[in-house]
Amino acid sequence: MYNFDNHVDRKSSDSIKWHKYSGQDIIPLWVADMDFQSPPSVIEALHQRVSHGVFGYAHPNPELYETLIYHLQSTYNWQIKSDWIVWLPGLVTGINAACRSSASNNEAIVTTTPIYPPFLTAPRYSGQQLVTTSMKLNRNQWQLDLDELRSCINNRTKLFLLSNPHNPTGRVFKKKELLDIAEICLKKNMLICSDEIHCDLILEPKCKHWPLASIDPEIADRTITLMAPSKTYNVAGLGCGFAVISNDRIRRRFKNAMNGIVPDVNAMGFAAAHAAYKHGADWLAALLKYLRKNRDLVFEAINNLPGLSMAQVQGTYLAWIDALALPHENPHRMFEKAGVGLGNGSDFGAPGFLRLNFGCKRSLLESALKRMEDAAGKDTKPETLLET
Ligand SMILES: Cc1ncc(COP(=O)(O)O)c(C=O)c1O
Numbered sequence: 001m002y003n004f005d006n007h008v009d010r011k012s013s014d015s016i017k018w019h020k021y022s023g024q025d026i027i028p029l030w031v032a033d034m035d036f037q038s039p040p041s042v043i044e045a046l047h048q049r050v051s052h053g054v055f056g057y058a059h060p061n062p063e064l065y066e067t068l069i070y071h072l073q074s075t076y077n078w079q080i081k082s083d084w085i086v087w088l089p090g091l092v093t094g095i096n097a098a099c100r101s102s103a104s105n106n107e108a109i110v111t112t113t114p115i116y117p118p119f120l121t122a123p124r125y126s127g128q129q130l131v132t133t134s135m136k137l138n139r140n141q142w143q144l145d146l147d148e149l150r151s152c153i154n155n156r157t158k159l160f161l162l163s164n165p166h167n168p169t170g171r172v173f174k175k176k177e178l179l180d181i182a183e184i185c186l187k188k189n190m191l192i193c194s195d196e197i198h199c200d201l202i203l204e205p206k207c208k209h210w211p212l213a214s215i216d217p218e219i220a221d222r223t224i225t226l227m228a229p230s231k232t233y234n235v236a237g238l239g240c241g242f243a244v245i246s247n248d249r250i251r252r253r254f255k256n257a258m259n260g261i262v263p264d265v266n267a268m269g270f271a272a273a274h275a276a277y278k279h280g281a282d283w284l285a286a287l288l289k290y291l292r293k294n295r296d297l298v299f300e301a302i303n304n305l306p307g308l309s310m311a312q313v314q315g316t317y318l319a320w321i322d323a324l325a326l327p328h329e330n331p332h333r334m335f336e337k338a339g340v341g342l343g344n345g346s347d348f349g350a351p352g353f354l355r356l357n358f359g360c361k362r363s364l365l366e367s368a369l370k371r372m373e374d375a376a377g378k379d380t381k382p383e384t385l386l387e388t
Contacts, residue, residue: 240269
């Protein structure tokens with residue numbers, strides 16, 4: 001019914017992903033948006049909104065609240081109230097507002113590495129100190145090192161920035177892992193900003209997404225949850241997301257941090273979000289099936305290449321590749337030269353790693369993997385020598 005193999009030309013569109021390598025034979029598998037069209041119901045809702053022809057300031061209608069509350073209840077058994085929702089034109093805005101509203105100048109904010117790059121910049125933009133704790137590969141699964149987390153928190157640490165499912169490793173944290181993290185943070189009177197933008201993209205059937213705030217009311221009382229339809233339904237360019245904050249004081253401070261700087265969500269973003277959450281379930285089930293196969297292809301190909309390895313991706317459409325064993329100083333550049341544009345691990349706080357976005361049609365992914373195979377398989381000389 002839905003054909004994810006359809007070719008959609010993004011080269012001549014306004015795509016950041018495809019524009020980066022415009023005019024070059026480099027397959028772009030970097031920034032996290034997919035090459036697929038959004039669900040037909042979303043496209044139809046946008047057509048209808050355009051036909052109305054008036055594009056004044058928009059506000060979310062009561063039906064959107066109902067749809068969203070029902071979605072969170074039916075998918076995650078998480079009961080929220082409409083008052084707890086703060087609409088956002090993007091989740092990077094939410095990450096920055098969380099930093100600004102949770103800590104004062106020169107207090108500290110902790111996050112993991114590797115991590116989605118804005119987690120590393122937001123504390124600094126907010127005048128706070130960034131502290132990082134590194135994820136560890138344990139029995140082929142990326143995990144937080146709880147002892148290291150404990151040791152990097154002190155009385156000046158006010159906020160933990162969590163990505164779950166985790167970008168870039170693709171880990172979907174178990175309930176017990178989330179409880180352990182929350183226990184450490186709550187003991188130190190910290191807040192947690194839980195960015196769950198990838199929560200509807202669970203690929204591993206054994207895994208389940210737990211909204212952190214749904215686990216326990218005490219945890220909810222210290223949590224700012226960030227969510228959006230943008231990754232799941234490929235509507236990132238329409239700028240619509242939301243925070244859920246049950247604690248009135250924390251919500252007030254979060255909104256104050258946005259005052260006068262953050263614009264309202266636009267009419268198209270609301271229309272797309274409403275249609276996605278209301279009518280997108282069938283499309284999403286088909287998408288997940290397609291992505292699972294892409295994920296398996298990537299896992300198989302990468303782990304068969306000399307110098308590259310990766311753990312299984314449980315959620316997201318992102319593969320986190322360890323290229324430290326490649327005899328090249330700059331694996332990102334090496335693969336660009338071979339015609340594949342990947343995310344550079346340095347941007348995620350992990351030089352020597354690469355992030356591959358497999359949210360694209362399978363034939364394109366296969367071509368990219370073939371190019372990577374040719375580059376990593378046949379060429380084992382250090383790049384510095386190749387360049388001389
Ligand atoms: C964890 C995470 N948060 C936020 C974003 C971006 O959110 P937005 O485009 O809504 O600012 C991304 C995009 O990749 C992400 O992976």
